[in-house]
Amino acid sequence: MQSQTAKRLFSVVLTAGGFHGLFGQMLYVANNGERTLSSYIYDQDNGSLAEIRPRVATTGAPSSVATHPNGKFVFVTTAGPPALTGYSIDPGTGKLTQVSSSTLADGSTPQQVAIDPAGKFAVVAHPGAPNLSVFSIDAATGATAPVAGSPFATPPQPASVAIHPNGFVYVAANGASQIAAFNLASGGSAVAGSPFAGKNGVQGMAMDPAGRFLYVVERQDPGVLAYSINATTGALTPVPGSPFMIQNSFLTGIAVDPAGKNVYVSNGGGTIYRFGIGANGAFTDRAFTPAPFGASAVVLDPKGKFLYVPCGTTVPTLTTSHSIASFSVDANTGALTGIGNLLPVGENTSPQRGATVLLDPPILPPVTVDSIENFYSHAPQGMPNSAIAQGSRMALYGNNIGPATEVRPDFPLKTGLGGVSVQIRSGGVTTNALMVYASSGFVNCVVPSATPLGDAAVTLTLPITAARARRFPSLS
Numbered sequence: 001m002q003s004q005t006a007k008r009l010f011s012v013v014l015t016a017g018g019f020h021g022l023f024g025q026m027l028y029v030a031n032n033g034e035r036t037l038s039s040y041i042y043d044q045d046n047g048s049l050a051e052i053r054p055r056v057a058t059t060g061a062p063s064s065v066a067t068h069p070n071g072k073f074v075f076v077t078t079a080g081p082p083a084l085t086g087y088s089i090d091p092g093t094g095k096l097t098q099v100s101s102s103t104l105a106d107g108s109t110p111q112q113v114a115i116d117p118a119g120k121f122a123v124v125a126h127p128g129a130p131n132l133s134v135f136s137i138d139a140a141t142g143a144t145a146p147v148a149g150s151p152f153a154t155p156p157q158p159a160s161v162a163i164h165p166n167g168f169v170y171v172a173a174n175g176a177s178q179i180a181a182f183n184l185a186s187g188g189s190a191v192a193g194s195p196f197a198g199k200n201g202v203q204g205m206a207m208d209p210a211g212r213f214l215y216v217v218e219r220q221d222p223g224v225l226a227y228s229i230n231a232t233t234g235a236l237t238p239v240p241g242s243p244f245m246i247q248n249s250f251l252t253g254i255a256v257d258p259a260g261k262n263v264y265v266s267n268g269g270g271t272i273y274r275f276g277i278g279a280n281g282a283f284t285d286r287a288f289t290p291a292p293f294g295a296s297a298v299v300l301d302p303k304g305k306f307l308y309v310p311c312g313t314t315v316p317t318l319t320t321s322h323s324i325a326s327f328s329v330d331a332n333t334g335a336l337t338g339i340g341n342l343l344p345v346g347e348n349t350s351p352q353r354g355a356t357v358l359l360d361p362p363i364l365p366p367v368t369v370d371s372i373e374n375f376y377s378h379a380p381q382g383m384p385n386s387a388i389a390q391g392s393r394m395a396l397y398g399n400n401i402g403p404a405t406e407v408r409p410d411f412p413l414k415t416g417l418g419g420v421s422v423q424i425r426s427g428g429v430t431t432n433a434l435m436v437y438a439s440s441g442f443v444n445c446v447v448p449s450a451t452p453l454g455d456a457a458v459t460l461t462l463p464i465t466a467a468r469a470r471r472f473p474s475l476s
Contacts, residue, residue, distance in 0.1 A: 025301065026094040026357050028074050029310050029324065030062035031055070033350030037062060037076060037087075039094055040324070040343075041363050042356075047306035047328050047339045048404045050440065056096050059083060064112040067357040069119040073099070073142040074355070077110035077124055084113060084124055084135060086142040094363045099142040102135055105151070112353070114161040114169075121147070121184060123169055125158035132158060132171055132180075134188060152188050154180050155195055162205040162214060168234035172202040172216050179216060179227070181234050191234040198225060199243060204253045204297070208260040213239065213281035215254055215263055222249040224265060226281050239281040246273060250315050253297035253353070258304040262334035266295040268315040272307070272327070274334055289327065289336040294320030299354040305329055307336060310351035322349050340405070369398040372458055375444060391449045393436065394458075396422070401460055402438035409435060413446065419463040427452030 027040040027049065036055035042048065060078030067074050067089075074087045074096060086100035104110055109128035115121070115137070122144055124133040131151035135144040156175030163169050167185040177198045181191035201220030207213065207229075214236060216225040223246050226239035250268040256277075257264070263283070265273040272291045275283040296313035300306070309325040326339040345351050373379065375393035379386035388394050407418035415421055417435035422445045424431050429452050433445035443460065 025359060026089065026363060027299065027301075027308055027324075027354055028065050028067070028096075028357075029299075029308075029345075029354040030058075030065045030076060030352045031345060031349040032061050032063060032312060032352045033322075033348045034346065035061055035078075036349070037065065037074075037096065038345060038351065039096060041094060042301065042306060042308075042326075043404065044303075044305075044362055046404070047301075047326050049308075049324060049326060049343050050400060050404075051343075052094055053399075056087070059085065059101075062352070063110060064353045065355045066113045066115045066122070067355045068115055068137065068139070068142070069117060070139055071357050071359055072139075073137075074357075075113050075115065075122050075144075077113045077126075079109050082106065082108045082110050082126065082128075084110065084122060084133070084144060086137075086144060088142055089357065089359070091359055092363070094359070100144050102144045102146070104133060105129065108133075111158065112160045114163050116163040116167065116184070117165045121163075123161050123163060125154070125161045125171055127157040127159060127174065130154050130156050130158050130173070130175070132161070132169070132182070134169075134184065147188070149188050152182060159203050160205045162207045164207065164211045164229060164231075164234065166211065166231055166234070168229070170205060170207075170214055170236075172198065172205050174202055177202060179214075179225075179236060181236065183234055193235050196227070196236045199223075203251065206254040206256045206263065208256045208277065208281075209258055210260055212260070213277070215256065217251045217254045217265060218243065219251050222246045222251050224251075224254070224263065224275070224283075226283070228281050241282045244275065244283045249273075250313075252295055252313050255298045255300045255307075257300055257329070257334060258302060264298045264300070264307060264336075266291065266298045266309055268293065268295050268313045270295075272298065272309065272336060274336065276334065287335065289338075292321040292323060292325050292342060294322070295325070296351065297353045299356060300329075301356045302358050305331075306339070308354060308356075310345075310354050311342075312345075312350035312352050314350075320350075322347060322351065324351065367398070367400045367462065369396055369401060369460055371397045373397070388447055390447055390451055390453070393444060393446050394422070394433065396443040396445075396458070396460060397441065398460075400440055401462070402440055402443050404440050406437065406439035408437055421461045423459040423461065424448070424451050424456050425459070426454050426456035 082104035087096035108126035134150040155173035178195035181194040223243040226242040227236040253266040294311040323342040327336040375395040377385040413434035415432040422433040437444040
């Protein structure tokens with residue numbers, strides 16, 4: 001029997017109607033082992049992720065990423081060579097384009113970058129020096145320039161940075177078990193009483209949005225240090241009950257939700273801890289949620305609806321998953337619920353810190369069909385065994401070509417599945433394929449026996465989601 005083959009020419013059509021497809025906001029993650037930045041669109045309703053490819057290659061190993069408050073730029077620290085690099089965010093696609101690069105001193109090993117709430121400064125901690133570099137930011141172009149007096153000396157091994165709305169900069173100095181504080185408003189002078197006492201192995205830091213409390217992870221004696229902040233002087237005072245200890249943990253990252261009600265702490269050993277925040281900054285309750293091994297940070301979306309966990313930290317005796325874990329956050333209790341399966345990033349990529357940004361209108365992921373193949377042979381078009389016979393199955397691979405959650409059919413097979421359909425035009429006749437499977441990256445269908453023999457053009461038809469209708473009203 002003569003076979004039917006699908007041409008390389010194909011199309012994607014949007015029609016009225018609707019499955020709930022991926023659309024929303026951006027998550028950027030630094031892949032230290034791969035020397036790349038990953039860009040993900042996360043669904044603003046259900047939190048599921050879709051990666052934008054290709055990944056952005058960095059000049060060195062990225063250690064930290066932060067987004068500008070205006071939603072226009074991403075800043076990344078890299079080692080080997082040490083630098084602070086700025087990227088502009090395409091508001092329509094979320095893709096990154098390099099716009100600036102500031103070289104740091106050799107041996108400075110930048111560890112974390114933080115952007116002040118007003119978007120005027122980028123602050124970089126690098127333990128190799130040890131010191132703190134401060135750069136001004138041009139909010140229109142993303143250009144960075146060292147401020148007078150920078151870099152500022154710190155106690156040994158500065159590991160992380162947090163910035164108060166009033167311009168106070170706090171640095172967790174691991175090697176000294178101290179918290180150093182500087183005042184950007186007065187040219188980087190030390191805050192009275194700085195450095196403040198910490199404990200062994202101080203690491204990640206997070207501040208509540210109102211600037212009332214500072215929380216610091218300590219790794220050697222696992223727990224969280226809590227301080228109240230004097231909004232006038234910047235001085236720190238330990239919160240009653242601090243430190244709040246956590247048994248048998250390899251603590252890595254920390255974040256406070258946008259409402260200032262909960263603190264989330266990642267444990268590389270397989271747990272995310274949640275602590276409720278009381279009126280005086282002390283923890284009122286605690287809960288834990290299982291997470292993958294190797295959790296390296298916790299990243300909250302700006303609305304506090306979702307929490308993402310890059311898993312790239314090497315934990316002694318444990319195997320790191322090199323993936324992104326996703327959780328929804330209960331608006332009332334702060335409790336976490338896992339969202340679907342882990343999203344693999346790739347072997348030895350070592351995803352580290354991440355950052356989110358909200359764009360208006362929401363980003364829509366590209367809809368592309370990358371290949372059409374014989375489902376059984378998977379041979380590329382034009383190669384032996386690549387033809388697709390009448391009554392046989394056809395596989396379509398791509399990005400966002402179906403519903404975010406896979407859909408399987410009830411029998412008998414129908415010509416639509418999860419809002420997706422496939423049309424085949426051959427010999428002037430169009431037939432509708434029988435749908436077997438539909439997901440975001442893969443669609444499987446049966447070529448009808450009545451399809452005329454010969455070359456064919458294939459059309460994948462998707463419904464217009466509510467987000468697409470809002471973004472492109474002309475399509476509906």
